Amino acid sequence: MxxxxxxxxxxxxxxxxxxxxxxxxxxxxxxxxxxxxxxxxxxxxxxxxxxxxxxxxxxxxxxxxxxxxxxxxxxxxxxxxxxxxxxxxxxxxxxxxxxxxxxxxxxxxxxxxxxxxxxxxxxxxxxxxxxxxxxxxxxxxxxxxxxxxxxxxxxxxxxxxxxxxxxxxxLQPDIVLMCQSYMKNHYLEVISIKTLADNLNISYSQLIRNFKKKTGQSPQEYLTGIKIESACDYLGKTNIPMKDIANSCGFYDEYHFSNLFKKHMGISPTKYRKKVTSTMKDTSIADKRDSSYNEEGYKNLINLTYEKGEITMKRKMKQHAAFAAALSLVLLMGGCSAPAGETNSQRETSVQQEQENNAEADTAETKVVETLKGDVEVPLNPQRIVIGFFQGDLLKLGIKPVGSSFNDDAVFEGELSDVTVVDPWGLDAEQVMSLEPDLIIWNNPDEYDTLSKIAPTVVMDYYSMTVDERVTFLGELVGRKERAETALKEFHDKVEAGIKTISDNGLQNETVILLENQAAGSLRAFGDNYGRGGELIYQYLGLKAPQRIIDEVIRVPETNFIDISYEALPQYSADFIFSDERIVELEDNTVWKSLQAVKEDRLIQTNSGMFWFSDITSMNAQLDFILENLLAAAK
Structure with missing residues (x-):
């Protein structure tokens, strides 16, 4: 039955x-x-x-x-x-x-x-x-x-x-209203939009799409609006210090609060407070205690009893505060248990029906990629990418990230001057979240769990991949496969032309060493896979390293460089030296001046910023620099 x-x-x-x-x-x-x-x-x-x-x-x-x-x-x-x-x-x-x-x-x-x-x-x-x-x-x-x-x-x-x-x-539960209610009641906590989507059995991209369609905002913009509204209430009705308001309203710190506030309100928190309090002379901290901020209100509510208290009259509220019911933590974050009389199978069937209704749209906008952390669903054409390192690869594919690791002295520093810098070694999850990424590309697997709660996260082992492998993977990941193929072809054509130039000038058998001046008493020598031009000079152009570098660095697994004392430098002698700006500190060093390359003015001083990076944009610029200066030094 x-x-x-x-x-x-x-x-x-x-x-x-x-x-x-x-x-x-x-x-x-x-x-x-x-x-x-x-x-x-x-x-x-x-x-x-x-x-x-x-x-x-x-x-x-x-x-x-x-x-x-x-x-x-x-x-x-x-x-x-x-x-x-x-x-x-x-x-x-x-x-x-x-x-x-x-x-x-x-x-x-x-x-x-x-x-x-x-x-x-x-x-x-x-x-x-x-x-x-x-x-x-x-x-x-x-x-x-x-x-x-x-x-x-x-x-x-x-x-x-x-x-x-x-x-x-x-009738299906309104997913967007559920998210809005949860945000209003938990905005002081770190809220992961990705986790909300997962717990509601809806894809991340589908949630973003539905949220924007319904509210005109992304979930992160909506959440930030709630925090800003709360901050406005504190600024206008209390004398609480900015730092405490930032913490109380769920911002990472005072700096983060000030930046977001000015972005949303057009003026700084300090100016806003002065402007509001100038028209509210009688406002006091006591008033704040009597009308503390919560989800209903910022609160333009007038509680009137009518028909046994059933009806609550209220003034018009801002659009995002229109629905007053709060979704419990258990419902959203604890598996969405069914109410009495409703079985889990019934709720699952209901959600499944909604997913099936949106399956075609989802298929067209997301895909699954294989990563170091397993299969990950990502947007087909991501628009807001945060990347740690190799941002130059994305630029070559025609994509400007919204957040990246540092760009100091890189060839693309000016192009990314307005891009938020994220610390790849000291992850600030709140900062990354504030950028509202739809895709995160990272290299540290230990931070996957944190980042994946913010947006779909792809972990790449950048440094074990060749340029071709990395650019090809990124091109397929972000929907720019053809641009990746074009970029690689242009790069390899340029390398072939460089090899011919070196051969035509009789330099194919010359040796090159890559040095950086370290603390007093030593220099650091690099191999063929740690930037500084090593990949280009040794792997692509085919120039040779001194035999000691080959034996002690290039042929040694997981060794990218060694430190050499001044006294040992003659044992690593090369026809050409590429070094950073600090090499001028050795002008008076007797051992240094005795090196054949130094005496013959075959020392090529590089821009350490440019040569620190090994993305395809930087490598193209480095290739031009290497060939131009190598030929000049050889004359």
């Missing part, structure tokens, strides 16, 4: 008493806020409505029917100028017959304990029936009350006819 038949048998075998038929017209200035159903009941709404049952929000655009069990918390907010709703309360009594077949799980088939909602195909029938029921109920006459009881059974019959025919338009 299926659940619907079992429920119908229960309805048929149990005495039902109608307790009340209520009708209200409310506008945008009113709401039914957290009304607790005293017993089971049906709720009927007309027009555009935001409604929540036990803090699970729904949004409907036409006539809708809901059922709530006893103690269900109900909130209704009008989306149109005026909406009409009915509440029909009833109580189930004793069983009249033995026809009911008990289910192994009675809660699954008890219709009085279930919570559900749907949109009927014929709303006029329900609306007219409910209006007649309400009119008759108001008289209090026995005959009219008897009419209402009969009409109630007709109502239940019509509802189950729709349910059993499978023609109902089942």
């Amino acid at each position: 299926n659940h619907e038949i079992a429920e119908i048998l229960i309805w048929d075998s149990v005495n039902i008493k109608v307790l009340d038929v209520r009708r209200r017209e409310v506008n945008r200035e009113e709401e039914l806020n957290s009304y607790v159903l005293p017993t089971s009941g049906f709720i009927f709404t007309t027009g555009r409505v935001q409604l929540s049952l036990d803090d699970v929000p729904y949004e409907t655009n036409r006539f809708s029917i809901f059922h709530g069990r006893k103690d269900t918390r109900l909130s209704i907010l009008a989306g149109d100028d005026t909406i009409e709703y009915f509440i029909v309360l009833y109580r189930s009594g004793t069983q009249r017959s033995e026809r009911v077949v008990q289910s192994p799980n009675e809660s699954e088939t008890n219709p009085f304990r279930k919570t559900y909602g749907f949109t009927p195909e014929n709303p006029i029938f329900y609306l007219e029936l409910l209006r007649r029921m309400h009119t008759r109920w108001q008289t209090g006459e026995p005959l009219d009350r008897f009419y209402v009881k009969g009409a109630f059974y007709q109502l239940v019959y019509e509802i189950y006819e729709v349910i059993t025919s499978k023609k109902l338009g089942a």
Whole structure:
């Protein structure tokens, strides 16, 4: 026996008493806020409505029917100028017959304990029936009350006819409203948009898309707006120091708070406080205690008692504070347990249906890539990338990141002057989150768990990959495969031309050493895979390193450089020396001046910033520098 038949048998075998038929017209200035159903009941709404049952929000655009069990918390907010709703309360009594077949799980088939909602195909029938029921109920006459009881059974019959025919338009919880409610109640915490999406069984890209469609903002912009509004309240009504306001409103620090505040409000927090307090001379800290900031308000609420406290009048609030029901931490972060009478399978089926409805759109906008941390779903065409190192590769692919590791003295420093610098060695999760990335590319697997809660994160072992492997991977990752192929072809053509130039000038058998001046008494010599031009000079152009460098660095696994004392320098002698700016400190060093390359003026001083990087943009610039200066020094 299926659940619907079992429920119908229960309805048929149990005495039902109608307790009340209520009708209200409310506008945008009113709401039914957290009304607790005293017993089971049906709720009927007309027009555009935001409604929540036990803090699970729904949004409907036409006539809708809901059922709530006893103690269900109900909130209704009008989306149109005026909406009409009915509440029909009833109580189930004793069983009249033995026809009911008990289910192994009675809660699954008890219709009085279930919570559900749907949109009927014929709303006029329900609306007219409910209006007649309400009119008759108001008289209090026995005959009219008897009419209402009969009409109630007709109502239940019509509802189950729709349910059993499978023609109902089942209402799904509004994912965006759920996220908004959670943010309003937990904005002081570190909120991961990626984790919210995961716990709601919705893809990250789908959540971002739905959120922007509904609110015109990204989730991170919306969250920042809540924090800014809270900060405005503190600035205008208290004398609390900026640092404490920053901490109290969920900002990383005072600097982060000040930057975001100015970005959103157009003026600094200090100027805002002066401007507001100049018109609020009587504001005090006591006022702040009496009207502390919380989700309802920043609070333009006027609590008036009306009809047993059911209706709360309120002034118009900002759009993002319109829906007042708070989603519990357990619901969002603890697995979304079903309410009594609703099985996990029913909730999973509901979510699965929503996912299937969006599957085609999702397929077109995301893909799965294999990474060091397993398969990761990423946007097909990411727009806001944060990358740690190798930002020059992205630039060559035509993508400017919103955040990257340092760019000091890089050939692309000017191009990325307005890009936020993130610390690749001291991760600031709040800073990364504030950039609202839709993709993070990182090299430290230990930070994956933190970053993946912010946005889809791809961990790459940059330094074990060749230029071709890395640029090809990045091109496929960000949807720029053809540009990656073009960039690599141009690079290799340039290398081939460089090899020919070296050969034409008889330099193919010359040796080159790469040095950096360190602390007094030593120099650092690099191999062929740690920047400083090593990849280009040794691997691509084919120039040779001194034999000691080959034996002690290049051929030694996981060794990228060695430190050499001044006294040992002659043992690493080379025809050409490439070194950083600090090499001038050795001008008076006797051993240094004795080196053949120094005596023959074959010392090439590089820009350490340019040569620190080994992305394809930097390597193209380095290749030009190497060839130009090598030929000049050889003359």
